[in-house]
Amino acid sequence: MNKAISNIVKTLGFTNVENIDHISIDSRSLQNGNSTLFFCLKGHNHDAHQYIEGLIQKGVEYFVVEYIPSEVKDKAHFCVVNNTTEALQKLAQKYKAEFQELETIAITGSNGKTIVKEWLNFLLSPDYFIVRSPKSFNSQVGVPLSIFGINEKHNLGIFEAGISQRNEMLLLEKIIQPTIGIFTHLGDAHNEGFTTIEEKVKEKTQLFIHCKVVILEKNDFIEKHLSVPSFTWSFDNPAADIFVISKVKNNQKTTLELQLHTEKIVVTLPFLDDISIENALTCIATLAYLKVDNATIKERVANLYAVEIRLQAKKGINNCLLIDDSFSSDYQSLKIALDFLDQQKLHDKKTIILSDIFQSGLAVDQLYQNVTKALQNNKIDRIITIGETIGKHLEHLPNVISFPTTQAFLQQFNTQSFQNETILVKGARSFHFDEIVVLLEEKKHETILEINLDAITYNLNFYKSKLKPETKVMVMVKAFGYGNGGYELAKHLEFLKVNYLGVAFADEGVDLRKAGITMPIMIMNPETSSFHTMIAYNLEPEIYSISALEAFLKVCKEKNVSKYPIHIKIDTGMHRQGFEYKDIKDLVNLLRQNNLIEVTSIFTHLAASDALEYTSFTELQVERYHNFAKELKEKLEIKPIEHILNTSGIFNYSKYQLDMVRLGIGLYGVGNSEEENKQLQQVSTLKSIILQIRAVAPEESIGYSRKFMVTQPIRVATVPIGYADGIRRAWGNEKGYVTIHNQKARILGNVCMDMLMVDVTNIPCSELDEVIIFGNSPTVVEMAEVLQTIPYEILTSISQRVKRIFYKN
Numbered sequence: 017m018n019k020a021i022s023n024i025v026k027t028l029g030f031t032n033v034e035n036i037d038h039i040s041i042d043s044r045s046l047q048n049g050n051s052t053l054f055f056c057l058k059g060h061n062h063d064a065h066q067y068i069e070g071l072i073q074k075g076v077e078y079f080v081v082e083y084i085p086s087e088v089k090d091k092a093h094f095c096v097v098n099n100t101t102e103a104l105q106k107l108a109q110k111y112k113a114e115f116q117e118l119e120t121i122a123i124t125g126s127n128g129k130t131i132v133k134e135w136l137n138f139l140l141s142p143d144y145f146i147v148r149s150p151k152s153f154n155s156q157v158g159v160p161l162s163i164f165g166i167n168e169k170h171n172l173g174i175f176e177a178g179i180s181q182r183n184e185m186l187l188l189e190k191i192i193q194p195t196i197g198i199f200t201h202l203g204d205a206h207n208e209g210f211t212t213i214e215e216k217v218k219e220k221t222q223l224f225i226h227c228k229v230v231i232l233e234k235n236d237f238i239e240k241h242l243s244v245p246s247f248t249w250s251f252d253n254p255a256a257d258i259f260v261i262s263k264v265k266n267n268q269k270t271t272l273e274l275q276l277h278t279e280k281i282v283v284t285l286p287f288l289d290d291i292s293i294e295n296a297l298t299c300i301a302t303l304a305y306l307k308v309d310n311a312t313i314k315e316r317v318a319n320l321y322a323v324e325i326r327l328q329a330k331k332g333i334n335n336c337l338l339i340d341d342s343f344s345s346d347y348q349s350l351k352i353a354l355d356f357l358d359q360q361k362l363h364d365k366k367t368i369i370l371s372d373i374f375q376s377g378l379a380v381d382q383l384y385q386n387v388t389k390a391l392q393n394n395k396i397d398r399i400i401t402i403g404e405t406i407g408k409h410l411e412h413l414p415n416v417i418s419f420p421t422t423q424a425f426l427q428q429f430n431t432q433s434f435q436n437e438t439i440l441v442k443g444a445r446s447f448h449f450d451e452i453v454v455l456l457e458e459k460k461h462e463t464i465l466e467i468n469l470d471a472i473t474y475n476l477n478f479y480k481s482k483l484k485p486e487t488k489v490m491v492m493v494k495a496f497g498y499g500n501g502g503y504e505l506a507k508h509l510e511f512l513k514v515n516y517l518g519v520a521f522a523d524e525g526v527d528l529r530k531a532g533i534t535m536p537i538m539i540m541n542p543e544t545s546s547f548h549t550m551i552a553y554n555l556e557p558e559i560y561s562i563s564a565l566e567a568f569l570k571v572c573k574e575k576n577v578s579k580y581p582i583h584i585k586i587d588t589g590m591h592r593q594g595f596e597y598k599d600i601k602d603l604v605n606l607l608r609q610n611n612l613i614e615v616t617s618i619f620t621h622l623a624a625s626d627a628l629e630y631t632s633f634t635e636l637q638v639e640r641y642h643n644f645a646k647e648l649k650e651k652l653e654i655k656p657i658e659h660i661l662n663t664s665g666i667f668n669y670s671k672y673q674l675d676m677v678r679l680g681i682g683l684y685g686v687g688n689s690e691e692e693n694k695q696l697q698q699v700s701t702l703k704s705i706i707l708q709i710r711a712v713a714p715e716e717s718i719g720y721s722r723k724f725m726v727t728q729p730i731r732v733a734t735v736p737i738g739y740a741d742g743i744r745r746a747w748g749n750e751k752g753y754v755t756i757h758n759q760k761a762r763i764l765g766n767v768c769m770d771m772l773m774v775d776v777t778n779i780p781c782s783e784l785d786e787v788i789i790f791g792n793s794p795t796v797v798e799m800a801e802v803l804q805t806i807p808y809e810i811l812t813s814i815s816q817r818v819k820r821i822f823y824k825n
Contacts, residue, residue: 019034020111020114020115020166020167020168021036021037021038021039021111021164022034022035022036022037023114024107024110024111024114025053025078025107027107027110028080028095028103028107029095030053030078030093030095033053033078035050035051036051036052036053036078037051038051038052038053039052039053039055039104039107039160039161039164040052040053040054040055040076041054041055041057041064041104041157041161042355043064043067043070043071044355044359044511045351045355046354046355046358046393046394046395047351047354047355047390047393047394048071048074048075048076049074049075049076049393050075050076050077052071052075052076052078053078053079053080054068054071054076054078054079054080055079055080055100055101055103055104056068056079056080056081056082056100057100057101057104057157058082058100058101060480060481060485061477061480061481061483061485062485063485064100065081065082065083065085066085068081068085068088068092069085069087069088069091072088072091072092076092077092077093078092078093078095079092079093079094079095080094080095080097080100080103080104081094081095081096081097081100082096082097082098082099082100083096084096101156101157104157104160105156105160105187105190105191107160108159108160108161108163108164108191109190109191109193111163111164111166112163112166112191112192112193113193115166115168115170115173117171118166118170118171118172118173119144119171119172119173119195119196120172120173120174120175120192120193120194120195120196121136121172121173121174121175121194121195121196121197121198121302122175122176122177122188122189122192122194122196122197122198122223122224122227123174123175123176123177123197123198123200124176124177124178124179124185124197124198124199124200124220124223125198125199125200125201125202125220126200126201126202127200127201127291128200128201128291128294128295128298129152129154129176129177129178129200130151130152130154130176130323130825131292131295131323132198132200132295132298132299133148133149133174133175133176134148134323134344135295135296135299135320135323136174136299136302137174138316138319138320138321138445139299139303139308139316139317139320140172140303140306140308141374143308144171144172145169145170145171145172146170146172146173146174147165147166147167147170147172147173147174148162148173148174148175149162149174149175149176150162150165150346150348150349150352151327151349151352151825152176152178152825153176154175154176154177154178155178156184156187156188158178159175159176159177159188159191159192160191162175162176162348163175163191163192165348167378169378169379173192175192175194177189177192177223179219179220181210182210182215182219183219184219185219185220185222185223186222188223189222189223189224189225189226192223193226194223194224194226194227195226195227195228196227196228196229196230196231196302196305197223197224197227197229197230197231197244198230198231198232198298198302199220199221199224199230199231199232199238200232200295200298201233201291201294201295202217202235202238214237214241217237217238217241218241221238221241221242221243224242224243224244225243225244226244227244228244228245229244229245229246229247229305230242230244230245230246230247231246231247231248231298231301231302231305232246232248232298233248233249233250233294233297233298234246234248234249234250234253234255234256235248247301247304247305248301249297249298249300249301251263254275257276257277257301257304258274258275258276258297258300258301258304259274259275260272260273260274260297261273261274261275261280263293265288265780268286268287268288268782269284269285269286269287269288270284270285270287270288270293271283271284271285272284272285272293272297274300276304276310279310281310281313281314282314283300283313283314283317283318284314284317284318285317285318285320286318286319286320286321287320287322288780289757292320292322296317296320299317299320300313300317303316321445323343324342324343326823326824326825327339327340327341327352327353327356327823327824327825328340328341328821328822328823329356329360329504329821329822329823330457330458330819330820330821330822331457331458331819331820332434332439332456332457332458333431333434333455333456333457333458334431334432334434334435334436335363335435335436336362336363336434336435336436336437336438336439336456337360337361337362337363337437337438337439338438338439338441338453338456338457339353339356339357339360339438339439339440339441340441340453340457341353341356341440341441341442342441342442342443342449342450342452342453343443343445343449343450344442344444344445345370345371345372345373345374345442345443345444345447346373346374347373347378347383347386347387349442350370350373350387350390350442351390353440353442354368354390354391354393354394354396354440356824357394357438357440358394359507359508359511360438360504360507360508360822361438361507361532362438362503362507362531362532363436363437363438363532364532365397365398365436365437365438366394366395366396366397366398366437366438366439366440367396367397367398367399367400367434367437367438367439367440368391368396368398368399368400368439368440368441368442369400369402369425369439369440369441369442369443369449369452370387370399370400370401370402370406370440370442370443371401371402371403371406371422371442371443371444371447371449372402372403372404372405372406372444372447373387373406373444374444380405380409381409384405384406384409384410387406387409387410388409388410388413391410391413396415397415397437398415398417398437399413399415399416399417400416400417400418400419400425401416401417401418401419402418402419402420402421402422402424402425402443402447402449403420403421403447404420406418407419407420421447422443422447422448422449422451422452425452426451426452426455429452429455431455434456439456441453441456458819462704462705462707462736463702463703463704463705463736463737463741463789463818463819464702464703464704464818464819464820464821465499465500465700465701465702465703465814465818465819465820465821466700466701466702466703466820466821466822466823467500467501467504467505467699467700467820467821467822467823468697468698468699468700468701468823468824469508469822469823469824470697470824470825471685471697471698471699472505472508472509472683472684472699473508473512474696474697475682475683475684475685475696475697475699476489476491476509476512476514476679476683478682478695478696479663479666479667479677479679479682479683482666482667482670482673483666483670483673483677484673487673487674487675487676487677488515488516488657488659488675488676488677489514489515489516489676489677489679490514490515490516490517490518490538490659490676490677490678490679491509491514491516491517491518491678491679491680491683492517492518492519492540492678492679492680492683493505493506493509493517493518493519493524493528494518494519494520494521494524494540495520495812496524496812496816497684498680498681498684498808498811498812499700499742499811499812499813499814500684500699500700500811500820501820501822502524502527502528502531503527503528503531503532503533504820504822505822506528506531506533507531507532507533508822510533510534510535514535515535515536515676516535516536516537516538516676517533517535517536517537517538518537518538518540518678519537519538519539519540520539520540520541521539521541521542521543521546522539522542522543522546522549522550522553522555523546523549524539525537525539525550525553525555526549526553526555529553529554529555536556536581537554537555537556538555538556538557538558538583539555539556539557539558540558541558541593542557542558542559542564544564544567544568547567547568547571548571548575551571551572551575551577551580556581556582556583556616557582557583558582558583558585558593559582559583559584559585560585560587560593560594560595561593561595561599562595562599562602562603562606565582565603565606565607566606568582568613569606569610569612569613572612572613573612577612578611578612579611579612579613579614580612580613580614581613581614581616582613582614582615582616583615583616583617583618583619584603584615584617584618584619584648584656585619585620585621586618586619586620586640586641586644586645587620588620588621588636588637588638588640588641588644589623589633589636589637589640590620590621590622590623590637591623592621594620594621595644597640597643597644600644600647600648603648604648604651604652607652608651608652615648615652615654615656616656616657617656617657617658617659617675617676618644618645618648618649618656618657618658619658619659619660619676619678620637620640620641620660621660621662622634622637622638622660622661622662622664622665622669623637625661625662625664625665625668625669626664626668626688626689628668634665634669637660638660638669638672641660645658657675657676658674658675658676659674659675659676659677659678660672660674661673661674661677661678662677662678662679662680663678663679663680663681663682663683663687663688664682664687664688664689664692665677666679666682667682667687667688667689667692681807681808682696683699684699684700684811685697685698685699685700686796686797686807686808686811693797698791698792698795700790700791700796700811701788701790701791701792702737702788702789702790702791702814702818703786703787703788703789703791704735704736704737704786704787704789705735705736705783705784705785705786705787706733706734706735706756706776706781706782706783706784706785706787707733707734707735707736707771707783708733708734708783709731709732709733709734709776709781709782709783710731710732710734711729711730711731711732712726712729712730712731712732713726713729714726714727714728714729717765718732718764718765718773719748719764719765719766719768719773720765720766720768721765721766722765723748723749723765723766724749724750724764724765729777730775730777731775731776731777732764732773732774732775732776733756733761733773733774733776733781733787734771734772734773735754735771735772735773735774735787735789736770736771737770737771737772737789737818738767738768738769738770738771738772739767739768739769740769740770740815740817741770741814741815741817741818742810742813742814742815742818743767743772743789744767744803744805744810744813745766745767746803747763747767747799747802747803748763748764748765748766748767748772749763749764749765749766750762750763750764751763751802751803752794752799752802753774753794754772754774754787754788754789754794755787755788755791755793755794756774756776756779756781756785756786756787756788757779757780757781757785759778759779760793761774761775761776761779761787762774762775774787790810796810796811
């Protein structure tokens with residue numbers, strides 16, 4: 017047990033809390049139990065107090081709350097506070113104060129925080145017992161949770177601090193209490209939270225007010241806002257503590273000659289891109305400040321690696337789902353990965369492949385007791401351990417298979433040993449678990465569509481911020497989740513506790529049920545032939561005509577069901593589907609005559625909620641809806657859910673939100689106006705690679721029909737993606753482009769079925785380098801404008817042969 021945590025918990029007035037060693041804010045986590053102190057956070061669109069009863073059933077006994085729900089008043093121990101988020105922060109502040117001798121590095125900046133943190137952990141691990149923020153835990157609640165990971169054996173802490181608006185950083189400074197500061201790259205992220213760049217810099221530098229030093233690239237603009245000394249590096253200012261005399265890129269490596277005070281040092285970095293070089297220099301400066309000798313710096317930075325900070329869900333062999341976290345193994349991130357495993361699991365059977373865990377700061381016996389408890393809480397069916405230490409400490413468990421090395425596991429690997437299960441692969445980098453991932457991953461070509469689940473969460477919360485807390489949300493996942501993926505997104509949305517899912521056809525709903533989705537699913541375009549199937553899989557139909565209603569009633573009678581939920585669609589001006597006012601008498605008569613069905617909701621679809629020039633027509637639709645719904649409710653004496661707003665309706669007409677809204681394309685990062693798009697996060701990034709690079713001479717041509725004639729020597733890269741993958745042929749012939757190393761490469765000639773060719777004459781690149789087909793540049797909105805279509809068509813056209821990877825930071 018962590019005695020420091022149980023001691024600090026006593027300051028809240030609790031007694032008999034010696035077993036408390038886990039602080040939680042997530043009611044869905046399987047780590048919650050009798051050793052948990054749970055903070056019931058309350059926000060505009062969430063209130064964790066409603067989950068207290070379920071948490072008590074899981075064994076949680078201690079809660080910090082803003083109020084005590086009457087139904088649980090005598091069932092647990094409560095500490096009542098004015099604001100639970102502030103209480104969490106204050107408790108973390110007290111906890112950190114218990115470790116006054118801990119050297120603490122705090123990192124902020126617009127980009128590079130997590131990379132620098134992970135690299136510093138790698139570079140300094142031989143010299144320190146390090147505690148660090150897990151993944152990207154750098155927010156107002158992420159930082160406190162990170163702080164609770166400290167224990168008595170740690171002698172260095174490395175924590176990220178991220179802000180998005182004013183008056184946030186000083187709170188984080190009080191919690192982290194840093195002694196050394198690092199300011200990484202200053203960019204445009206979160207500019208919308210500040211009126212000027214200077215205001216943003218002033219806010220960020222609040223993190224360093226009690227530091228001994230701040231490490232950063234020499235920057236007079238930032239340094240003038242620092243109240244403490246700086247330790248700097250620079251490419252162009254010899255006055256910096258570390259001056260880059262020269263930079264040479266060759267053979268996928270960069271060699272830097274550095275002037276470090278009076279000494280010169282030559283280091284070789286295993287990458288070419290400028291962002292990685294800048295992050296590496298920040299790390300070198302930190303090591304230099306900590307008095308690491310030059311020979312050691314040179315040796316260690318040569319072994320830096322690309323950091324994968326994301327949990328990725330991928331399709332695996334034999335109908336498995338693969339969770340890839342194969343680059344780190346520490347106890348804090350293990351708990352996060354186990355929660356992600358349960359959130360994304362496609363199958364009841366869960367397997368974990370886990371390496372030895374390093375740098376926990378805990379005694380080995382205590383560490384693996386904690387690991388055992390976490391694995392048992394998550395009901396892992398099969399545990400495969402790799403490493404001498406973990407195998408010895410988990411061998412008592414009945415479901416453990418142990419191997420001393422990764423190579424020993426690979427030698428006996430059998431593809432038939434993994435079928436119809438969800439597999440978490442989590443190992444320290446030195447174990448090379450990426451080799452295991454390659455064997456377990458379903459093989460498809462090199463083009464992938466990455467879906468950012470954190471962006472999905474952000475966009476959902478953005479639209480919810482425009483709603484009342486009690487307003488329900490239906491999310492549309494039709495058309496394979498607008499091309500992004502079906503059940504994977506549905507799993508995430510179920511985890512986020514949306515109220516309904518909406519799909520177009522019954523077979524989409526059936527697939528979700530087979531994948532384990534249990535929440536309500538509405539079928540927006542039901543075919544009468546699918547009514548039997550819908551009842552079998554508990555899918556709720558939209559009913560839009562008298563004939564459809566009569567057909568469904570007939571099936572309900574055959575199936576001997578009662579009060580089956582249906583959704584009545586009204587046509588108020590879209591003129592696509594729905595009852596008209598002339599149908600209301602027959603509709604009422606049919607609904608009155610039986611108890612086979614129950615009207616769960618009444619809704620309509622706005623035709624022009626994205627076009628404010630048609631505001632009067634939208635308001636006419638709303639009026640028509642209210643007249644129809646009012647009469648239907650009165651005659652049937654019912655109180656169904658009412659909903660009329662789609663994505664653009666939520667953004668433009670939130671005053672008409674009624675009981676529920678239907679969120680579609682906006683969830684996926686695409687709004688219907690420039691203003692809306694600015695406030696959404698990019699969800700989907702389509703990537704491929706350079707397959708081949710060739711020099712092409714003048715008077716030659718590129719591609720079918722010789723559509724591009726070469727007039728001067730150029731370098732042409734072939735990318736393995738084409739119109740069979742969903743890239744419109746019209747995007748070729750220099751209308752479109754891809755992005756390689758942050759530079760635009762125009763598409764030359766016709767797009768082929770499986771390939772396209774791009775101009776890389778002025779772009780330093782090599783075969784197998786990454787190519788962005790769409791994402792931040794170009795965006796799907798930009799592509800749609802050029803192609804004179806809508807972003808929906810771009811997204812939904814991406815072939816299912818393109819592998820989807822779902823990730824969470």
